[in-house]
Amino acid sequence: MFSRATRLTRAVPVRAIAPRATPVSVAARRTVTTNAASAQVASPVPESEDEPFQVTLSDESFETYELDPPPYTMEVTKKELKQMYYDMVVIRQMEMAADRLYKDKKIRGFCHLSTGQEAVAVGIEHAIEKTDDVITSYRCHGFAYMRGATVRAVLGELLGRREGIAYGKGGSMHMFTKGFYGGNGIVGAQVPVGAGLAFAQKYTGGKRASVILYGDGASNQGQVFEAFNMAKLWKLPALFGCENNKYGMGTSAARSSALTDYYKRGQYIPGLKVNGMDVLAVKAAVKYGKQWTAEDNGPMVLEYVTYRYGGHSMSDPGTTYRTREEIQRMRSTNDPIAGLKQHILEWGVAAEEELKSLDKKARSHVNEESAAAEAMAVPDATPQILFEDIYVKGSEPEFIRGRTLDENYYFKN
């Protein structure tokens, strides 16, 4: 359990390397900032691309619950900052391509975009290893990309193509790749499943962790709390994380949740609220979380404070339950990409032209990938394709029933 000292600790903006045991009892309530450019450089920026230097995150990057905050100073390299920037731009361009394709009626059904939330997917991936696991909801394109999916495979899936990441079977909400377990359509259901990933990690040994994402709306599902309980009981390496974008469809967090401090909702699990518009803060938080689980402290509940620029899905204009000013304010002053760009320029990590060329590179990459996706063939409308993968190959029943007796499909083994 928690020591007395740590139990007293509350959201303490201890600058830099506060040793974990130091009790500080400033109980001032502050909210985490969503300023995307609030870090400071803390050591000279080296010439070399790979040489680390230090940056200090804003006091207001974190808020903690029954937990000391992560170190506010972190090491970065020029290369990594540029990579983070590029990753976020690619995700945004990819989502914008999806937006266009949807409006051209080339994408069917639901399509949930993560525009505005890029720092979460990118910050997480930069904090974990490929051997760690990630699971999320239907708002999954950016995560799939960060876990290793190509842009063309994601867009190909949205277009229902045979070379889409799920061979056209899954669609916008369902994509899987190594270390990435979806892409889940039932709100909240991925949370206990994610705890199961952590269970398996503990079972098989090693220092891996599971990053489990769900929305502010999803946080009210009972199974989220069931997962919390088991994860704590069994000390699972689970990094639960509420992507608080302020709304679940048209319902604001305050109208759905009796406690909107989602990082405190683990009750007996330490919590960490993080500025989800700042990719550096996200990275620092998840890295800290990963270390926490690696030291066998059990789960942590994170809250990434973020914002979705668009509607809930493509069919929701997203303007009936919030003001245009609110959206505009977030876009213009808290944008994760603009924030990191400002740092990169101010710290002399790269010049404007270099960033412009990164933008251009990302845009042309997404355009090429989008064109490649559009050029992909749709799955053949054959029973063989329709009925493949209902069961593991070689373990299928003798036949599957079609719509009529005539359409029954017999597997030829």
Added chain:
Amino acid sequence: MSRYLRPAARLAATARAQVARPAAVSPFLYKTAVVSGLQKRTYADATGVKEYTVRDALNEALAEELEANDKVFVMGEEVAQYNGAYKVTKGLLDRFGEKRIIDTPITESGFTGLAVGAALSGLHPVCEFMTFNFAMQAIDQIVNSAAKTLYMSGGIQPCNITFRGPNGFAAGVGAQHSQDYSAWYGSIPGLKVVAPWSAEDAKGLLKASIRDPNPVVFLENELMYGQSFPMSEAAQKDDFVLPFGKAKVERVGKDLTIVSLSRCVGQAMVAAEGLKKKYGVEAEVINLRSIKPLDIETIVKSVKKTHRLLAVESGFPAYGVSAEILALTMEYAFDYLDAPAQRVTGADVPTPYAQKLEEMSFPTEPLIEQFAAKMLRL
């Protein structure tokens, strides 16, 4: 042997005693299908018939029942301020206030259990699921807390509740958002289960569901909300209810009985027109309306005339509504059949996303027509 024949004989007797239904059933007017100006004018002039979308019909039914009984309230995700994810509850918050039109958190098991509790205590909740896919989160409360309580309590504790929302496959939403639960709820003792097709069905059955003292599962269809149907003057009134357990013959025929429900009724109607045009045969189309109880009487009566039965539904084939219809037909009407009863259903596959594959997973009008033609050896 005689034991198995008895139901058929008994039904035959009742059927004979029944007043014959009028031959000219309202022509189906559905979306792209023929809505001739002539028909419309006739309706407007002579009988005060109006066009209603299924959505409007549901909205009107809710409003009327909320008006009539202050024990009725509506609860669900996005039903109030957002006016419903599919706009079925549009305007209800403004009209009836937040006490009676209640937005819930996304917590199906929780709010369903809560609604059931309110029903046990004497209120008449209308519990909306954004879609029935999400009711799977709450199915334990529907089955164990709502459906069984009257019986478990020896008749002491009723539960007047209506569970409603869109059911069945929708376009392009993939495996987790595209499933038909008719058979699931249809198999539970203590539940009544209905599935409207037309606007009149929607209004009359929803009002009946809310008024019925039992737990009722009311299965709408997402693809039908925007479709318009003529609504008779009688159905526009606030005392219009349809009975449970009564199917409706939507199209009279003599050569083949097509039994269907929900959206597939419309497809069967189109297929029947095709059969007539191409082959000159007349298929009788029965709109089940009610899944539990199921109107076997109307089915048998029709089979006695046509001697052939085809069930059409969009659910998974195994252990489904069609399987039940075929079994009942065998039990009650075996002697009247000239050929084995058949079914067209959804395929036994999780719903694929890609359009061409999705099309292969659910009944289509041409498929129903072709299969019927084959059954009739045309």
